[in-house]
Amino acid sequence: MLSKHDRAVLETMLPSRTHQKLPLGLFDTGFETLYASFDRDAARTFRVGFRVGLWTATWIAPLLIRRLPPLSRHDRPTRERALTALARSDFSPFRQLVAVLKTVASLGYGADPRVRHAIGYPGSAYDEAVRS
Numbered sequence: 001m002l003s004k005h006d007r008a009v010l011e012t013m014l015p016s017r018t019h020q021k022l023p024l025g026l027f028d029t030g031f032e033t034l035y036a037s038f039d040r041d042a043a044r045t046f047r048v049g050f051r052v053g054l055w056t057a058t059w060i061a062p063l064l065i066r067r068l069p070p071l072s073r074h075d076r077p078t079r080e081r082a083l084t085a086l087a088r089s090d091f092s093p094f095r096q097l098v099a100v101l102k103t104v105a106s107l108g109y110g111a112d113p114r115v116r117h118a119i120g121y122p123g124s125a126y127d128e129a130v131r132s
Helices: 004-013 031-041 044-059 076-087 092-110 113-118 125-131
Strands: none
Touching: 004 044, 004 076, 004 092, 031 044, 031 092, 044 076, 044 092, 076 092, 092 113
């Protein structure tokens, strides 16, 4: 189960209504269903990396921009600055944890047929349904 803090991290990475052609955010795409499968089936090291990434984004990223944690207490622009600082950190494990977070989030986001249709991915099930 994703906590309020976890959701704040992930919603900051892929928020709703920020682009005209891609209005869906991560949690508009059924990410929680994918996450349940990921948490059950993914390799243990990948699951642990994802959880550590969420913890680091929640508790360490705000400190990198001189703000108090947790990340969820801040507005979206501040959360974005904190996550950007984490992704650009000189400490490579921080950058790697952000890559794990982005990977899992993008797999969930890209699995949604509406997203694939919006970006012009050919042959998606959504395209077939729209044509029928």
